[in-house]
Amino acid sequence: MDGVLVDTEPIYIDINRHLFRKLGIEVSQERIMSYVGVPAKRMWAEIRRDFLLPESLDELIQAERSEQWQRR
Numbered sequence: 001m002d003g004v005l006v007d008t009e010p011i012y013i014d015i016n017r018h019l020f021r022k023l024g025i026e027v028s029q030e031r032i033m034s035y036v037g038v039p040a041k042r043m044w045a046e047i048r049r050d051f052l053l054p055e056s057l058d059e060l061i062q063a064e065r066s067e068q069w070q071r072r
Contacts, residue, residue: 009036015067022063025051040064 013032020027027047035043044060047053053060 011071012068015071016064019064019067020047023051023053023055025053 013036016032016035017027025047040061041057044057044064048055048057048060055063
């Protein structure tokens, strides 16, 4: 029921913006919003491909999870 009782999307968007900055990439607001409701694996696969990130897909997903845990 995530997102039904509490709108968590602004939190996840902020976490990802922070992570994008740490990775040294600039992702447009429009593109960020296009990932609302999209599984992390798909989002990070596209970001990794389009920005030629050297980190593996697993490393990027783990970095996002780590950021999420730090925010709790």
